[in-house]
Amino acid sequence: MNFLIGAFKPACNFSITFSDGKSRKQVPMKKENGQTVMVPLFQSQENIAGKISIEPLQGKKIEHNGVKVELLGQIEMYFDRGNFYDFTSLVRELDVPGDIYERKTYPFEFSTVEMPYETYNGVNVRLRYILKVTVSRNYGGSIVEYQDFVVRNYSPPPSINNSIKMEVGIEDCLHIEFEYNKSKYHLKDVIIGKIYFLLVRIKIKNMDLEIRRRESTGSGANTHVETETLAKFELMDGAPVRGESIPIRLFLSPYELTPTHRNINNKFSVKYYLNLVLVDEEDRRYFKQQEITIYRLQDS
């Protein structure tokens, strides 16, 4: 619908400002057209308040059947483009039907908005929050304006955070024991661990630790799974001998990670895995994948 408006001259100028806009943190957001814009950052249970100004073009008036602002939380599947699923929808009527002759400003407020899901921009799915201002008209179509904002939700450090420890191997060929210090990491965390070689009968060339993101969308027969390798971090160069213990220290901050999302509104989930890969001299790969949970820790 937006592009329809774009075809004509817009009938009016919109301006949406947040009441704490100056102090609120702005974060970059990639738009569909590839541009990155800075948008305000919110978290669940916050008040979202501000002002919306509508200014008709010089010498024109806008006849309308009412003005409203909606706060929408939408999930968009890329294979089902254009179909939005709104999991949150709040609306505030701003004006009764009438005419706008000159610039008019409406305050709005959504208080303690429940926004359980974080903004997410994946391979096959997108979760976004928008403010949608609609000026309803009888003819010429309604005038609609969107304002994106980002939601991030913070978690306290988990009360239980066990290490991941496991012995794996191929009989008479390779036995290793690896250990990651936690199973739950925050986004700026460091993975500490070690790999202990119990038996090495193959000529290993190197060993990497990969961070993989598994995004699954849809359900049942329509499930799409997309796996991306976000990090490939070399842990070891050369062939270890039995008894060798190789340290792991992987800083997560350089990578573009998101928290783990489990079953977002039955539409999608995003999971993270640590994949330990050993490559031998004939380029055969031996790997073991372990899920880790990523969460967003409140900046102190």
Added chain:
Amino acid sequence: MLNGIDDEEKWLAEGIAGIQHNAFYMHQALDSNNLREALKYSAQMLSELRTSKLSPHKYYELYMRAFDELRKLEMFFKEDSKHGVSVIDLYELVQHAGNILPRLYLLCTVGSVYIKSKEAPAKEVLKDLVEMCRGVQHPIRGLFLRSYLAQISRDKLPDIGSEYEGDADTVMDAVEFVLQNFTEMNKLWVQMQHQGPGRFREKQEKERSELRDLVGKNLHVLSQIEGVDLGIYKETVLTRVLEQVVNCKDDLAQYYLMDCIIQVFPDEYHLQTLETLLGACPQLQPTVDVKTVLSRLMDRLSNYAASSEDVLPEFLQVEAFTKLSNAIGKVIEAQVDMPAVGAITLYVSLLTFTLCVHPDRLDYVDQVLGACVKKLYNIPKLEDSRAMKQVVALLSAPLEKYNDIVTALTLSNYPRVMDHLDNGTNKVMAMVIIQSIMKNNTFISTAHKVEVLFELIKGLIKDKDGADVDELDEEDFKDEQNSVARLIHMLYNDEPEEMLKIICIVRKHTMAGGPKRLPFTVPSLVFSALRLVWRLQGQEGDIVGEEVPATPKKIFQLLTQIIEALSAVPSPELALRLYLQCAEAANGCDLELVAYEFFTQAFVLYEEEIADSKAQVTAIHLIIGTLQRMNVFGVENRDTMTHKTTGYSARLLKKPDQCRAVYACSHLFWVDDQDGIKDGERVLLCLKRALRIANAAQQMANVARGSSGPVILFVEILNKYLYFFEKGNQQITGAAIQDLIELINTEMQSDSATPDTASDAFLASTLRYIQFQKQKGGVMGEKFEAIKF
């Protein structure tokens, strides 16, 4: 293969180009204080070090290039005002690099800055670095990385007195760090041999050798840490290093590292930890050249002992000898395949050590020799010439040290070691022993020692059973036997009894020497015995009595037997001379019968054995000379002797010889002593007879050659006349002399005379002498006046 080298050059060139390229952008980033770019390009630059294609040698070249660049980067890291990032953050930032090798090089570089900033205890950073480096398990890359770590950390260890020493950082942390780096490097180094295909083993060994100093450097660093005192060295450093050495089970590493330990740490530490150090030796791989390791250790300790007197008590306190000795025993036991030369080399070193440290402990020396004998016992015959050389060294060492063979003679195992030498070497060694005695003028003064000594040099004294005689070099043999002859004179004791015993022993041994040796050894022995006789003569008064064993009589009996052996050789001329010597000695002892017997023997030899006319001439003159000095004979005996002698003289083959012998005989009747025989008549008889023979000689010459021979015989006889004339022989008159001179002149002027300048000169000076005596005046002058010519 050629291709391989070319390829390697190409890869190296590519690597260098890659480093230069990225270094260029890194410099730009550094100049513009752009940390992000600097990190990016430095990581790319370091990625060139990830290559597996280069040999250690070439890799080193590449490494050095990167190393230089990293220095610049480090300078930049240090100036946080330029890049605005705290060193702690920087330490994290560099760890974001995805590839491990660049990551760790950068981490070490920042680590260096981190320690310097003192924002964290040095030990924490060091510990972290050395731990993280485990990620590189590729031997060459790992070794160089850790070598880089060692390099940048060297001046940042929390050593005593270092600025990085603090409450939290102690010297133990420094030690711990270096030890760990060392251990890991050694593991990598050992690992190297399992890399790549086995057929390049030789090349691999070479490549490994090239890298060994990277590993050894750590030990050097350890030795440089001030805070490593004996306690720490003993409890931690040595224990841990040895543990690694033993456990790595790699011969190349074990040999090199043992040597390193010995070379880099101070002597007094070695001394105090001998047991530990030596305890490791038998645990090494059987292929390790332990003997060289131990030899080096002992050499070092020997030098240490030699450096100062003050350290000797230390050696005693730790019982260094016993420990070394035990260790060597164990090593030899453990390394069954060690060749004999190896074992003996070890003993040589131990011996050198003992001689240096415990010169007073002969029992130690003997112990070493004994151990060596035990080892040699299992080897029937030493074939290895190198082993032989070592045995010679082993045996020579005590001689050189003590400068005294007598000391060596007290070593019971010395001859037993010698038994294991082959004939040639045995002789060489015997020569060494003799030369040592000569050089130091050592007298061997007891019969027992002489016995032992002859046991040692028996290779020279007699032929070994089954020895190949043909191989003997005539010249060498002469040298050897001359040496033995000289040696006999060094066997000496002031006590006649002991001396006699010595002589008996020498006789016993030399008599077994066989015909070739006797002519060399017997004269020495005879003179040695005669010397004793002369000495007994000097103290004549004391030695009367039957009980005394060492009487001249006894000795002469012995001598008779000795010389008899010689005549059986046969070597009659020599025997004759010796008989005469003995006769003269017997004369000195007033033993008429003995002297007579000796003369008889001499005559018998003359008659029966000496056939050569030249030899006869010599012999007869000797007999005459000796007999002339004999005063022990009674008239009858003397007559028999002189009669025989003159008889022999007249029967010589050539006339001139006859003539000379006969006129020499004249002296037998005129001894110019106070109570010597003075039988002027017989003197004259002899001279006249000589003249007759001279005449006959002239005539024979005339007949045979048509010219008379030289008149020299007459001149000689003239001189005899003059002699006796001067001595007051009444039978010799001036007139007779005058006649003789005339005769000579006539002969010389005769047509058939052969001109001879020698006899002319002789005559001229004889006449001049007469003239001189005349002019002198006095009694003699008057006497000579009677001669007119």
